[in-house]
Amino acid sequence: THSSPHQFGPAPRRSTRQVSIGGIQVGGSAPVVVQSMTNTDTADVASTTKQVAELWRAGSELVRITVNNAESAAAVPRIVDKLAMMGIAVPLIGDFHYNGHTLLANEPACAEALAKYRINPGNVGFGKKRDTQFAQLIEFAIQYSKPVRIGANWGSLDQSLAAMLMDENALRAEPWDAGRVMREALIRSALDSAHRAVEIGLPADRIVLSAKVSGVQELVAVYRDLATRSDFALHLGLTEAGIGSKGIVASSAALAVLMQEGIGDTIRISLTPEPGASRTQEVIVAQELLQTMGLRAFTPMVTACPGCGRTTSEFFQELAGVVQNHVRAKMPEWKISHPGAENMTLAVMGCIVNGPGESRHANIGISLPGTGETPAAPVFVDGEKTVTLRGDNIAHEFVALIDEYVDR
Numbered sequence: 105t106h107s108s109p110h111q112f113g114p115a116p117r118r119s120t121r122q123v124s125i126g127g128i129q130v131g132g133s134a135p136v137v138v139q140s141m142t143n144t145d146t147a148d149v150a151s152t153t154k155q156v157a158e159l160w161r162a163g164s165e166l167v168r169i170t171v172n173n174a175e176s177a178a179a180v181p182r183i184v185d186k187l188a189m190m191g192i193a194v195p196l197i198g199d200f201h202y203n204g205h206t207l208l209a210n211e212p213a214c215a216e217a218l219a220k221y222r223i224n225p226g227n228v229g230f231g232k233k234r235d236t237q238f239a240q241l242i243e244f245a246i247q248y249s250k251p252v253r254i255g256a257n258w259g260s261l262d263q264s265l266a267a268m269l270m271d272e273n274a275l276r277a278e279p280w281d282a283g284r285v286m287r288e289a290l291i292r293s294a295l296d297s298a299h300r301a302v303e304i305g306l307p308a309d310r311i312v313l314s315a316k317v318s319g320v321q322e323l324v325a326v327y328r329d330l331a332t333r334s335d336f337a338l339h340l341g342l343t344e345a346g347i348g349s350k351g352i353v354a355s356s357a358a359l360a361v362l363m364q365e366g367i368g369d370t371i372r373i374s375l376t377p378e379p380g381a382s383r384t385q386e387v388i389v390a391q392e393l394l395q396t397m398g399l400r401a402f403t404p405m406v407t408a409c410p411g412c413g414r415t416t417s418e419f420f421q422e423l424a425g426v427v428q429n430h431v432r433a434k435m436p437e438w439k440i441s442h443p444g445a446e447n448m449t450l451a452v453m454g455c456i457v458n459g460p461g462e463s464r465h466a467n468i469g470i471s472l473p474g475t476g477e478t479p480a481a482p483v484f485v486d487g488e489k490t491v492t493l494r495g496d497n498i499a500h501e502f503v504a505l506i507d508e509y510v511d512r
């Protein structure tokens with residue numbers, strides 16, 4: 105699936121089985137789906153419902169919640185009901201570790217209300233219990249007609265499998281490469297568990313796979329390998345990506361390389377939010393990653409120059425922010441009233457050097473006056489200069505022109 109260095113744009117998507125998750129299609133010919141995860145205590149119905157709603161409003165097409173104890177399992181159907189009363193039908197994925205088999209057995213309403221179960225093969229149980237408890241989880245998925253994600257994770261690798269592969273490596277007397285052995289253990293953990301689920305009776309088109317690590321190069325290597333060894337739909341994500349810009353850059357770097365090669369059917373950007381930052385940031389980053397790569401469109405893209413010594417005031421940066429926030433806030437309404445608005449491009453530029461040229465390339469763009477320039481801001485619509493704005497009301501007038509453009 106690797107793209108040719110001469111090819112423009114992403115390689116064709118890898119062909120996978122398509123999985124329906126509460127009506128959202130993942131894999132096959134479906135567009136890459138954005139998902140996220142709450143960080144509230146699931147047993148706190150009000151907080152979790154509120155955060156799921158925020159993530160959904162930001163554009164998360166699937167939302168995962170942890171189901172870690174009896175209280176949280178009991179809360180799940182209540183959360184789904186509350187969301188339905190708010191007109192929100194986002195599929196919820198239950199994240200299970202260690203005790204999922206018991207929780208699903210004791211809370212049939214939870215088993216029913218969830219749209220998918222996430223099973224971590226490294227955290228299902230130990231020894232013989234592992235196989236029994238894994239089988240129980242899969243049997244619940246069969247009984248309730250739910251898809252599952254078999255999500256292996258570097259931080260919770262199946263230790264018996266890792267030990268077995270190390271022994272095999274030693275027996276073959278191959279040069280010791282702990283990284284390669286561990287990557288193989290992660291991939292095998294995901295693939296072997298998926299094949300076991302199929303043997304138990306879960307259809308292969310109800311399985312999504314993931315094998316997450318926290319290093320960019322390791323993640324690329326693991327998924328390239330996984331993609332050649334099965335046709336299961338793949339969930340991409342860099343685990344424990346980090347805080348703020350580090351997490352955004354690392355996730356974007358890894359996921360962009362893979363998606364450029366046609367690998368990946370659903371993505372989650374795992375960010376540790378900076379204090380006070382909204383959880384919805386991970387959804388915005390996921391959408392912007394897909395949109396800047398030309399894979400999907402969610403919100404009009406704003407091109408803005410970085411500003412420099414030629415920029416006369418802070419006003420230019422402010423205007424870029426005002427425009428970005430305006431189109432983001434209007435998009436849910438435009439999605440219904442003006443479908444296609446998400447494909448619009450905007451430009452906010454700081455001076456005459458690149459301003460008019462970049463503004464002409466956008467559907468609607470503005471070039472603000474730089475140092476020594478006439479205090480006038482020409483506006484370009486579909487490549488033609490249409491009006492020049494002046495004075496203190498430029499931001500308001502430009503936003504009104506954007507709304508008029510969308511209405512037209």
Ligand code: SF4
Pocket residue numbers: 409410411412413414415453454455456457458459474
């Ligand atoms: Fe500086 Fe003008 Fe370039 Fe913006 S367009 S970065 S203000 S030279």
